Amino acid sequence: MARTAGSHSDVTGPRVRAAALRLFAKSGYAAVSMRSIAAEVGVQVGALYNYTPDKQSLLFDLMRSHLEDLLERAGPGEGEAAERLAGFVSFHIRYHHDRQDAVFIAYMELRNLSEENFQVIEGLRRRYEDLLEEILAAGVAEGRFDIADTRIATRAVIAMLTGVSTWFRESGRLTLEDVETQYRKMVLNAVRV
Amino acid sequence: MARTAGSHSDVTGPRVRAAALRLFAKSGYAAVSMRSIAAEVGVQVGALYNYTPDKQSLLFDLMRSHLEDLLERAGPGEGEAAERLAGFVSFHIRYHHDRQDAVFIAYMELRNLSEENFQVIEGLRRRYEDLLEEILAAGVAEGRFDIADTRIATRAVIAMLTGVSTWFRESGRLTLEDVETQYRKMVLNAVRV
DNA sequence: GTCTATACGATGATAGAC
DNA sequence: GTCTATCATCGTATAGAC
The missing domain is CATH 1.10.10 (Arc Repressor Mutant, subunit A)
Known part of the structure; x- marks a missing residue:
């Protein structure tokens, strides 16, 4: 051999x-x-x-495999919507913290994708947003969430959560668990009746 | 002449x-x-x-004048913290909507600044964050807001608000006023006791 | 203040030897 | 599979004529 x-x-x-x-x-x-x-x-x-084959494919493959892995690991969650939402918040913060480079690229380099590749990546991102929107809609159906437009709320929550990786540092004042706890509370309060 | x-x-x-x-x-x-x-x-x-003098200065000047203008227009607001916070939300969404290009650059091109220029821009951005944090702290002092860490909450709110410009389109389903209304509600709920 | 011309290094990508 | 050598192009920035 x-x-x-x-x-x-x-x-x-x-x-x-x-x-x-x-x-x-x-x-x-x-x-x-x-x-x-x-x-x-x-x-x-x-x-x-x-x-x-070229530099563009390198970028595209990194983004695609990141988003595919993200989708694979982000399950629908179990229990009532409030629990599932809390689980989503923790998952998102932790996952994004563990893969800062991939996350950063996936959010910052969209404009460097060819039109065709962009469509694929947007589709994957959209599927991830749908996971959260489904949880929010379930909470509304339960009568536990009060949300005017679940699409807006979805984007608001994701923007808020993703922002963590722009400032959180392991060496800082707070642990990631502190951050998770506060975000879970803020997100739940933001949508709860 | x-x-x-x-x-x-x-x-x-x-x-x-x-x-x-x-x-x-x-x-x-x-x-x-x-x-x-x-x-x-x-x-x-x-x-x-x-x-x-060079391309770098062009970038730096665009960022600096954007942030200086932002700071000039973002007043402290009047009244109770809840009113001031609602005002901040509307101001941020509207201002950022009216200057999408400048906003996008100020958030995306930080890493292309020289170290020296970066420090200046970070200082300005920090002053803008301080405006919001002061409102949140006032709400806590009034006993109307329940926030574990005002710095985290500040960053969470700003990330959430700034995200609007990444997806909002004039031609979309909702008016900017619809968006403002929902964000005001979500933000106030997120921090209120 | 704007132009043309140019210095000079870096770029993405390929060809062919090993 | 990796290397060296090379292509054609583009990058920022400057010099000097008008």
Whole structure:
């Protein structure tokens, strides 16, 4: 099972993706060159093109796999709407905290997607919003939530939650659990009758 | 008072800024070239450098003047904290709706500022956050708001409000006033005892 | 103040040797 | 699969004529 010297298909691929993720998050897609990605991986530019047809595909694949993973892990939750909503808040904050780079890219680099790729990503994001909207609608049906327009409330909640990753630092004054607790309370109060 | 032919200092300057604003908002700072700004204005590249020492200063000046204008217009409000908070919500949504390009840049292009310029912009942004935090603290002092940490609540509210400009469209299902009304209610509920 | 011309390095992507 | 070399293009910024 000897492998040709210098052949590292199975290990270099993930490393290319990881390097691109890190660099795109740090400096922005447009500001990152294929050369800088290669340098981060420790190969020459040409080698990158064994793993991606071009830079655009690299961005698109990172966004898509992030959103697909997000959708896979975000279950509908169980119990009454209030419990499910509290669960969603905690899930969103924790998941986004654990993958700051991917989250940042998925929200900031939309305009660098080609029109076709943008549509795919928007569809996935929309499906994630639908998960939350369904919870809010269930709460309204239960008579426990008072929401004029569930679509607006959905977006308001997601914007609020996603904002956490722009300022939260592990080294700060508060633990992530403190933050979760306060956000759960604010979100529940915002929609409850 | 005849002016030298081809001399348009007073009109070209603002046009350069306006073009940069529009293009930075549309495509992102890193993706916009000085050539494309010049083309938008209708001059050659070299002419731009009569109005800005470099591209970085163009970005910085746009951000700074936006935030200074924002601070100037956002007054402390009058009356009880609940009224002042409702006023802040409406002000923020309307102001940000009227200047979508500037808002977008001020939130998205922070990482493209030099370290020195970043500090200045962060200071201005922080002063704006302080305006809201003061209102929340007043509400707590009145015994009308129940907030575990006013700094967190401040950031949560601002993230929620700023999110409006990412999805609101004049042509949509709802008027801006509908949106304002619902956000006022959600925000007040989120912090009220 | 604006133009043309240009310096000079960086860019994404490819070809062909190993 | 990776390397080196190369292409054609574009990037910011400047110099000097008008």
